[in-house]
Amino acid sequence: MLCQFSFQNFKSYKEETTFDLQATTISEFQESLIKKEKCSNLLPVSVIYGPNGGGKSNLLQALACLITTVVKPIHDLGNTREKVIIQQGFSAKPFLYDSISVDEPIEYRIFFRTGDHEYRYYLATVKDEIYAETLDRKTFGGKKSARIFYREGEEISLGPILSKEGVNTKVNEKMPFLSFLAINYNISVIAEVQEWFESCIIRSYGNPMVEMEVMFSEDTKVKKQIVMLLNDMGIDIEDYRYDSEEKQLFLKRTMEGTPYELRLSEESDGTRKLIAALPALLVALQEGRLVVIDELDAKLHPKLLRYVISLFKNPKVNKRGAQLLFTSHDMSTMKNTVFRRDEIWFAALNEKRSSEIYSLYEIRHEDNERVKSTAAFDKQYMEGRYGADPYLQNMLSGGDWD
Numbered sequence: 001m002l003c004q005f006s007f008q009n010f011k012s013y014k015e016e017t018t019f020d021l022q023a024t025t026i027s028e029f030q031e032s033l034i035k036k037e038k039c040s041n042l043l044p045v046s047v048i049y050g051p052n053g054g055g056k057s058n059l060l061q062a063l064a065c066l067i068t069t070v071v072k073p074i075h076d077l078g079n080t081r082e083k084v085i086i087q088q089g090f091s092a093k094p095f096l097y098d099s100i101s102v103d104e105p106i107e108y109r110i111f112f113r114t115g116d117h118e119y120r121y122y123l124a125t126v127k128d129e130i131y132a133e134t135l136d137r138k139t140f141g142g143k144k145s146a147r148i149f150y151r152e153g154e155e156i157s158l159g160p161i162l163s164k165e166g167v168n169t170k171v172n173e174k175m176p177f178l179s180f181l182a183i184n185y186n187i188s189v190i191a192e193v194q195e196w197f198e199s200c201i202i203r204s205y206g207n208p209m210v211e212m213e214v215m216f217s218e219d220t221k222v223k224k225q226i227v228m229l230l231n232d233m234g235i236d237i238e239d240y241r242y243d244s245e246e247k248q249l250f251l252k253r254t255m256e257g258t259p260y261e262l263r264l265s266e267e268s269d270g271t272r273k274l275i276a277a278l279p280a281l282l283v284a285l286q287e288g289r290l291v292v293i294d295e296l297d298a299k300l301h302p303k304l305l306r307y308v309i310s311l312f313k314n315p316k317v318n319k320r321g322a323q324l325l326f327t328s329h330d331m332s333t334m335k336n337t338v339f340r341r342d343e344i345w346f347a348a349l350n351e352k353r354s355s356e357i358y359s360l361y362e363i364r365h366e367d368n369e370r371v372k373s374t375a376a377f378d379k380q381y382m383e384g385r386y387g388a389d390p391y392l393q394n395m396l397s398g399g400d401w402d
Contacts, residue, residue, distance in 0.1 A: 001021075001034060001114070002325070003042060004019070005019045005062075005110050007066070009095050009101050009105065010092065010095070011094075012053075014354040015356075023340075024341075026373065029340050032044055036113070037140070037141075042113075042323070043323070043340070043342065044312045045323070046324075046326075047327070049345070049347075054346075054347045054348040057327060058355060059327075060292050062108065063202075064089065065092045069125070070194075071197050074182050079182060082198040082199055086280050087202045088203065097352075097354070105131045112196060114192055114193070115192050117138065117139055119196075121133075121135050123176060130175070130177070131152075133150075133176055133178065135147075146160070146161070165187055182194040201284055201289055201292065201293075203280060205293065222282070223240070226278060226279060229278060232307065249263070250264070251264065251271075270300060277296070281324075285317060287320060290322070291322065291326075293324070293326040296326040297326075297328045297330040306333050308324070332378070334381060340361075341361040341371060341373060344359060346359075346360070360377065363387070
């Protein structure tokens with residue numbers, strides 16, 4: 001489970017930027033929170049709004065870059081632990097609007113939970129080479145973190161756990177030491193971290209080719225679940241089948257007693273989108289994975305988007321702590337009946353053309369009052385009161401915050 005992600009010097013982001021999925025103390029949707037004894041509560045869903053070019057996609061791409069930088073070399077050498085890896089990579093580029101940042105490190109910091117531990121991983125790269133890297137671990141409720149390893153340039157120091165394993169510290173300058181350890185050794189602490197990174201699901205529906213990539217399963221139980229969810233979303237089918245000769249997915253329906261099959265390519269945009277997205281979302285809910293999706297609302301009816309959100313916020317469905325992080329332009333779901341205030345985030349450019357993010361919970365009126373939980377979030381956003389439309393400097397402008 002993702003707790004917090006920070007990064008800097010990545011595309012439109014120059015300064016250190018922190019995205020937090022740790023729940024604040026507000027009372028909304030308490031029943032939907034992911035709870036663990038001796039740990040802070042986590043959010044099951046977070047959405048990022050903002051104008052085009054404001055940095056929404058770049059935030060998700062920064063997270064995707066960190067994850068795939070670790071996973072890709074492991075995958076390329078066939079040493080993965082997860083059977084199903086659903087990820088797409090993005091190029092890492094430093095901040096675009098000055099001449100200094102191009103030679104400075106792109107830095108990532110991630111704080112996550114898996115098994116019985118909390119991990120903090122730091123990675124810094126310069127022109128695709130590893131500049132620095134650190135991995136720390138803490139037991140739930142523990143007071144101190146244990147250093148697993150530390151790397152700066154070619155120098156690598158090992159914590160007590162790895163020192164006992166006698167691992168080699170000579171690694172290619174372009175490969176994360178974490179990936180190197182996962183490829184060459186069977187060490188439980190590394191395996192636990194490796195499996196978490198591999199479990200993360202990354203999709204961008206701003207890319208039309210992704211909608212053509214359809215996951216499907218012939219497992220009877222899985223098929224039944226997918227068909228049931230599609231029916232709940234208003235897509236009335238009885239079954240599906242994949243024709244290996246035609247390389248086509250067919251959806252089955254019965255009309256007035258007569259069975260029909262329709263190629264997926266002949267279905268509506270919304271149906272194709274759901275068929276492409278739903279299996280990955282189902283895998284996440286079944287296995288407690290993190291799902292990162294850019295433009296989840298593209299070609300998706302607002303009611304269907306709301307239904308997807310509700311699956312992750314329903315503890316009876318989301319029993320293993322899956323999380324959904326996505327960008328959206330859809331205002332119809334920006335409501336207090338759908339989201340907590342700390343689940344809504346905004347991305348926008350400041351006066352220096354650098355992206356910044358902030359949550360709805362962080363916004364305060366000039367008298368230091370927060371936006372109320374009963375406010376019409378979508379209406380106030382469209383009126384420019386939240387600052388992400390058009391620019392960040394309007395964030396704390398005056399107005400009625402009822």
